[in-house]
Amino acid sequence: MNKESAAALKGKKKQILENWMANQLKDAALRDDLMSVSELQQQSEEFLSTLLKAFASPNAEDTDSAGYESIHDILSEISITRARQGFSPRETSAYILSLKEVLSQVLEDRFKDETAILYREIISMNKIMDSLSLVTMETYIKGREEVILRQTNEMSEISTPVIRVWEGILALPIIGTLDSARTQVVMEALLEEIVATGSRIAILDISGVPTVDSLVAQHLIKTVSAARLMGAECIISGIRAEIAQTIVHLGIDLTNIYTKATLASALKMSFSMLSIQVSKAAQNGPVGSKQNFGF
Amino acid sequence: MERIPILKMGPFLLVTIQVDLYDRLALTLENDLINMVSKTEAKGVLIDISAVSIVDSFMGRILGNIASMSKIMDAATVVVGMQPAVAITLVELGLTLSGVHTALDVEQGMELLRTKIGQLDTDEEGLYDSYI
Numbered sequence: 001m002n003k004e005s006a007a008a009l010k011g012k013k014k015q016i017l018e019n020w021m022a023n024q025l026k027d028a029a030l031r032d033d034l035m036s037v038s039e040l041q042q043q044s045e046e047f048l049s050t051l052l053k054a055f056a057s058p059n060a061e062d063t064d065s066a067g068y069e070s071i072h073d074i075l076s077e078i079s080i081t082r083a084r085q086g087f088s089p090r091e092t093s094a095y096i097l098s099l100k101e102v103l104s105q106v107l108e109d110r111f112k113d114e115t116a117i118l119y120r121e122i123i124s125m126n127k128i129m130d131s132l133s134l135v136t137m138e139t140y141i142k143g144r145e146e147v148i149l150r151q152t153n154e155m156s157e158i159s160t161p162v163i164r165v166w167e168g169i170l171a172l173p174i175i176g177t178l179d180s181a182r183t184q185v186v187m188e189a190l191l192e193e194i195v196a197t198g199s200r201i202a203i204l205d206i207s208g209v210p211t212v213d214s215l216v217a218q219h220l221i222k223t224v225s226a227a228r229l230m231g232a233e234c235i236i237s238g239i240r241a242e243i244a245q246t247i248v249h250l251g252i253d254l255t256n257i258y259t260k261a262t263l264a265s266a267l268k269m270s271f272s273m274l275s276i277q278v279s280k281a282a283q284n285g286p287v288g289s290k291q292n293f294g295f
Numbered sequence: 296m297e298r299i300p301i302l303k304m305g306p307f308l309l310v311t312i313q314v315d316l317y318d319r320l321a322l323t324l325e326n327d328l329i330n331m332v333s334k335t336e337a338k339g340v341l342i343d344i345s346a347v348s349i350v351d352s353f354m355g356r357i358l359g360n361i362a363s364m365s366k367i368m369d370a371a372t373v374v375v376g377m378q379p380a381v382a383i384t385l386v387e388l389g390l391t392l393s394g395v396h397t398a399l400d401v402e403q404g405m406e407l408l409r410t411k412i413g414q415l416d417t418d419e420e421g422l423y424d425s426y427i
Contacts, residue, residue: 191379198399225391226382231375231398 005121006055008110009103016102017048023098034085047074048099061124063131075132076139083143092140096133100126160186162193169270170199171263173238175208183219187226194232201270202227205263207238217252224257233258233273237266299324301331306338307408308370309401313346321357329364337370339408343401345376355390362395371396371411375404 009016021041024030050070057067075096082092103125111118160182165171172190176182190202204220206212212220224234237260239247247254260266271278297320302309308331310324328340340361347354362372373396377385385392396411398404 187383188379191382194399195379200399200403222386226379226386229374229382229385229392229397230377230379231400231403 002117002121003056005107005110005125006052009055009106010052012106013048013052016099016106017045019102019105020044020048020099023102024095027094027098031087031091034087043078047071047078050074051099055128061128063128063135071132072135075135079136079140080143080146083140084147087140089137089140093133093136096129096136100129103129160189162189164193164197164199165203165267166270166276168197168199168274169201169203169267170194170197171203171205171267173205173208173263177211178209178216178219180215180219183223187223190223191226191230194227194230199232201233201235201273203235203237203263203266203270205238205266206236206243207240207263209238209243212243212246214250214252217247217250217254221254221257235260235266235269237261237263298327301327303331303335303337306412307405308332308335308337308340309343310341311343311346315349316347316354316357318353321354325357325361325364328361329368332365332368332370338412340365340370340372341401341404341408342372342374343376343404344374344381345378345400347381348378350381350384352388352390355385355388355392358395359390359392362392366394371408373398373404373407375399375401 021044024040024044025037054067054071057065059065059067062068063071078095079092082095104122107121107125108118111121155176160172160174163171163173170190170193172186174186178186190204193199194202204223206220209216220236224236227234235258236254239259239261258266258269260269270276297314299310299312299314299320302311308328310328312324314320316324331337332340342358342361358374365372372394374392375398377397396407398407
């Protein structure tokens with residue numbers, strides 16, 4: 001891009017901004033629900049002045065050069081914010097691409113009679129803008145991935161609560177597939193809680209685990225062994241018929257681990273291990289009357 | 296040379312490890328403990344490792360060894376107060392210490408040893424075996 005076109009673009013900055021804003025506003029991809037017009041105007045103005053400054057730098061066509069560093073920063077900022085705000089990929093790339101159209105128009109007006117120069121300048125401007133829109137997309141996707149990663153982490157944390165069901169008895173309902181990373185989280189949460197509450201029995205309920213393969217079983221056995229090393233006994237409950245079938249077919253040895261079909265029977269077993277007796281209270285009034293429950 | 300004290304409490308021996316165990320110290324402990332068991336005819340050994348934050352496979356093996364040796368000499372071994380990180384490490388190393396009994400703290404460990412001794416008089420079954 002030569003000095004003349006850079007100067008021409010700089011001179012028409014106000015007009016470019018106006019047309020660009022108009023372009024953006026009339027585009028169907030405009031999301032005025034996510035971003036106000038004045039905010040967009042401010043963002044666009046800041047971006048445009050930085051871009052025009054970069055155009056005037058000595059090697060304007062090389063978008064990796066130092067002149068474009070601040071442009072990259074601004075663009076990354078814009079697309080990451082947009083990714084988080086929930087803009088679609090089309091809406092995000094439309095921002096940069098709508099500017100291209102306006103810039104071409106200005107160049108066309110400037111070099112109306114010199115077709116060869118016009119052609120060369122348009123090509124070089126296109127090259128720059130395309131590479132900038134690639135940067136936009138890349139950072140946009142990076143931003144989305146960050147969101148996904150955060151949600152995955154949140155999910156694995158939410159889905160592993162350790163519940164204290166009785167004095168000295170913990171329950172850990174596991175929901176979703178157990179992979180190595182989750183087993184680590186589950187194991188650590190359980191062991192920490194065992195220390196904190198001084199519980200002697202932990203019930204691992206796997207009714208929410210869709211399938212048990214040899215890897216999942218190995219993870220479960222690891223958790224049980226670790227708890228046992230600390231002096232707590234584990235009971236695995238919620239073993240469905242199909243899971244029992246899979247475990248036997250795979251030849252997984254669970255004979256050293258207490259297993260129960262339901263959480264209720266696991267709780268019953270823990271009571272007898274801790275020598276706790278739970279019995280019905282003697283009824284003095286009609287069944288279901290309020291004073292029976294001590295409220 | 297540094298030594299880990301072994302306390303006698305009735306029919307039991309109590310060992311509290313409060314320093315980081317290096318290999319030589321662990322070997323000395325193993326030696327001292329087994330000699331002590333034979334001298335006092337102890338019925339149970341309680342090892343408190345709540346202050347130990349680092350273990351390796353050697354340390355795991357020493358614990359297993361102490362348990363097996365005590366068992367031959369008719370004394371039960373209880374390891375108490377293992378840290379979560381230590382437990383995870385041992386499991387990852389494949390050392391599940393199958394011959395060792397465990398408890399959460401010294402109090403529960405003592406209780407466990409007492410039950411063990413009571414049981415030895417009546418039957419040779421494990422603590423929870425009657426419930427399965």
